[in-house]
Structures are given as structure tokens and as C-alpha cells.
Amino acid sequence: MTAVNTFVTMWRFLLTLGPSALVILMLNKGIKDYRPDIVDDQQRVRSIRIEQLRPSYDFVIVGGGSAGCVLAARLSENPAWSVLLLEAGGDEPLLMDLPQMYPVFQRSPWDWKYLTEQSDRYCLAMEDQQCFWPRGKVLGGSSSINAMMYVRGNRRDYDHWAGQLGNPGWEYNNVLHYFRKAEDMRVPGYEHSSYHGHGGPITVERYRSPSPLLDVFMEAAAELGLTHPDGDFNGHTQMGFAPPHGTLRDGLRCSANKGYMRRSWQRPNLDIVLKAFVERLHIEPGSKRVLGVSFEHGLVRHQVLAGKEVILAAGSLASPQLLMVSGVGPAEQLQPLGIPLVQHLPGVGANLQDHISTSGAIYTFESLQPDSHMSFIVPELLNKDSVRDFIHGHKGFFYAMPVSEVMGFVSTRFQVEQDADWPDVQLFMGSYGYGADGGMIGRRGAAITLDNYANAFEPIIYQDSFVIAPLVMRPRSRGYLQLRSPDARVHPLIHANYYDDPLDMAIMVEGLKVAHRLTQTPAMRRLNATLNIYEWRNCPEVEYLSDAFWECLARYYSQTIYHPVGTCKMAPAADPMGVVDPRLRVRGLRGLRVIDASIMPTIPTGNTNAPTLMIAERGADMIKEDWHHYPHGGWL
């Protein structure tokens, strides 16, 4: 039976591939011809010609992702400073603007395509029991391939960084300034909110063109008394359910590239080299001063010096890797690989944290609309009408982002401070399941094996369905990276270590039970929402709907929410595992900072793009303070 199903699945992929590709080509052509707002020819960032590269810059920034774009734009505000941004990827392709296209770029040339090490505890339904970790290899970095959800985390996260963890200046009341500085809040009703910024580079809006399920999701949450009081997770309180806000501009993606770089790249003191792969840092062994970097561009190796500082902003996987290949990291890892040790820093690559989720709580249902689906059935919507609606009507399917039409934050019984408004679970209510795209996109992104897909999802193929995915917000488990080679091109080993601490699984099971409770409400019963029974085939020995059943789902359909952080931890000098100090300077070296998601000591209660933008805004200000850009020590 399995072999037959797998054969059917494979053929369906092959048969749908051609028509889908044709629609995408049509869409791309239509954008080029009729959507100058997306083509954005005048503002699109252009790389300098490599002959124009200067031998030395005041600041060299490695990586043009969420953090790197902020840093390049903010540091080049000072016309007396020269700034170089080196990014391994190219500019964003046109289709990246479309929210609906977000998962398509996983496993594409715009993705670094990392894989975690095999485990028998998680990702059991995935190819070789490895979890697939995409990261953006493009200007804008992961902000250009992410799902655009704009969530800042909880005020207690930052008070914890500053108070208990000893990083002065990072308390919520300080970092709020930088969240606001980055933001241009355009959602009606928040014009006067003191929590939001206006006129900043990153526009924040509501997602457009939701499915009719959004209202059902909200009704179900209301029936459990879980509606968010004012719909703003980034405001006064976090707990509750509401449609999330997105980093969107006119309904389209607002990446860090679009927000920060397109308005600053033409400054004469800012040079950008795209397709520039940084291979290592040059550090003078005696003084431990970082002199510059080597990078490869067009098959030629170049060196460039930094008069003031090099700033690593290559993200949570590449920043620690670049430190290690340059001799900065745990001595016991570097020496066997023949890397001369410059600075023993045992914390480099350690303290890895991520938001783990379960993508398997998929519910089929009966549409209340007699002749149409209520959820997104991708092949039906991938047609010329949707293309026309998008190109000429500025509306429809391609504006939608089904992954989390409604988002929720709840506290399980394991959250010690029950009244604290510090939720330990986030939930995404998404209006499509793995069956909705026939396995072309979601299955591929999650790396679910063909056999497993055929067994568990083929029976519900193209049926109306939704998913409720819980995320463990502050996992206790810690993973680590391990260098495999002195060559920066070879990905490090990623030991994700999900569910190493049993409490993380216990919280996940509670999250899945909250999800299931939502499906037992009158609003959901009207749809006859039914858990996809075929996933039970993975663990037939457990009792249906028991804790062991939910655990089985979590272990098979373990899904990263793409938030790896913490691998260059910010910490005070007393913590031997710290990598950067609270001003983000790398310990023991001169002229080097790390400023990106890797410096977070603990993962925030929410998605990580907005916190990374905040860190980079604050990091840029600290650099300006340290180099006396501000005559009176004030803020711009």
C-alpha cells in the first residue's frame, strides 16, 4: 500500500510541476511589465564594481541580512565614515515581495540550506531524520525569505537579559526606543500608541487577503475566552489571540533590504559588494587587533582593511563559524582542525536555542461555503485569474500569508508565574495543511520523506484543512555548533538538541492540547474539524489523543520556526561562556563586534526578526557613541 501511495505522490508532483511553473513564469513576466512598484528600478541596490573597492574602510560589515542592513544604513549616516557591506547573496528577486511565495525560496539558490545532525528524538518523519534549516542567502538575509510576522517578544525577556543575566542597558525600557526607531506602524488604530514608531524604515501592516477561516479562528479563540484585549502583541500585553502584524509595505514584503538599504545605498561613503563570500578575519596575533577580512568575489580572493572595526552580522550560524575559522573559539575544536588559536572563547557556537514547533496538528474540515473551499488549496489558486488579480487588481491570493492568519500566546500549567503575562507557548493558526499544495512546497521545505507524506497526507490531499502549530517559547534545551572544517564554505555540524530537556516536550504536549481544545469549540464543530487520523500511523501503539500521542506527533513533525539564536552570547565578564560584552565587542579582541541574532543570551518570547533589527539599531548607536559621533552623547 505504501509503495503504491508513494508512486501516486511522485507522479502527482511531476504532473503538477509543469503547470505551476508556467503560472509562476507568467507572474514574474507580469510583474516586470506592469508592477513598477515591485521592480523599483531607481531604488534597487547595486553592487560597486570590484575595481572600485578601496583598500581600507572605517567599518567593514560582514553579512547584509536583517542586522547587516541596519548597520550599513545607520553607520553611513555619518558622511565622515567610510563603510563597506559584504554580502554573499545577490539582490532580492521580484517574486520575493509576494507574501504567498514565502516558502518557495526554501531549498532555492537564495537559501543556505542547512541541515541539523540526525536525531532519534525529533524530525523523525524527515529525510535521514535531519531537520532542514533555511537561512536567507540574499541581500536582506533571512528577512527576505521569512514569513514577515512582526513580533517583538515580551518586556520580561529584555528585563531578564539586563537584570538576571547582567547585561546593563538592555532592559525593556531602553530597547523600546530602538524597536520604535526601526518601525513605521501603519495599522489603523495605532497612530497614537506609545509602543509604536512612525516614519522608521520598516513598515508594519496587516496581511491582506486572508481566508474565511480567519474569522472562524477568532471565534474559536473567543469561545475559549482567549481573545487578545487590543490585538497588539507588541503593546501593553502579549497574552491572547489576534491576527498578527507583518513587516509589509503596501501588502508586500518589507525586508531589511527594502526598508534600510534602498534608501541609503547611493551614499558616496557606503560601498556594497554583493556575491562576496567572506572567508575569514585577519587578526594580528600579538595585539589581537582585527585588521580586516578576506573575501571571494567572482572566483577572485580580495582583502580589505578596517580602520576602525569589523562587524560580524552573518547570522547565528555563520557568525560563530567565521569566528572559529579565524581562530576565535573553543581551543579543543580549533586545534584538531589545524586552525591557529588566536583567542580561546569556549562559548562560540554554544548556547544554541530555537523555537521548535509541531506542524502535524492538521485538521480537515467541511467548508461552509457550498461551492468553494475556505482554506488555501494551492493548485486551484495558482491560475491566471490570481495572476491578473495580483498584477492589475493589487489584490488576491498572492498577497495572503496563510501560515498564521491568527496568532496566539498562552501560558501552560508549566509557566511558573501564572499571572505574569509571560506566555510559554505561541500558536500559529494556519489556513493550509501539508495536503493543500500536494507536497510541492510545505513537504519539501520541511524535508518530510516521500514515504511518510504518502502514508500520512496523501489520503487528505487537496481537502480543506488547517493547522494549529504550537511553539515552545523559552526552551530549556541548548544545542551547539561544531566546526567540521577550516573552510568557511563547509557548513558546521548543527546539534539542535530539541527536547533534550523533558520539560520542553511537556510544554509542547500542553500546547498541542490547547490547539485541540480550540478545535472542539462550537465554531470549529460547525466545520466538523477532524484531526488527520492518518498521522496516527507513525505511532500505532499509543492511545489516540493521549499525551503519548501528542508527543509522537511532536517527534515526527518537529518543525523549526527558523529562529536559531544565542551562539555568540552576550554576557558580563564573569560568565565564561560569554562571547561579546554588553556593548557587543568580542572578548579579548580589539576592533571586532558581533551584531546579529547570535548575541541574544536567551531566545525572546516571539519571532526573532524585530528583536534582531532592534539589536542592530542599538548596536549602531553604541558604535556611534564609542567613536564619538555624538557630540553630547545623545541619540539621533
Ligand SMILES: Cc1cc2nc3c(=O)[nH]c(=O)nc-3n(C[C@H](O)[C@H](O)[C@H](O)COP(=O)(O)OP(=O)(O)OC[C@H]3O[C@@H](n4cnc5c(N)ncnc54)[C@H](O)[C@@H]3O)c2cc1C
Ligand atoms: C524561513 C524563515 C522564516 C522566518 N519567519 C520569521 C517571521 O515570520 N518573523 C520573524 O520575526 N522572524 C522570522 N524568521 C527569523 C528572522 O528572519 C531571523 O531571526 C533574522 O532575519 C536574523 O537576522 P540576522 O541578521 O541575524 O541573520 P540573517 O538575516 O540571516 O543575515 C545573515 C546574512 O549574512 C550573510 N552571510 C552569511 N555568511 C556570509 C559570508 N561568509 N560572507 C558574506 N555574507 C554572509 C547571509 O547571506 C545573510 O544575508 C524567519 C527565518 C526564516 C529563515
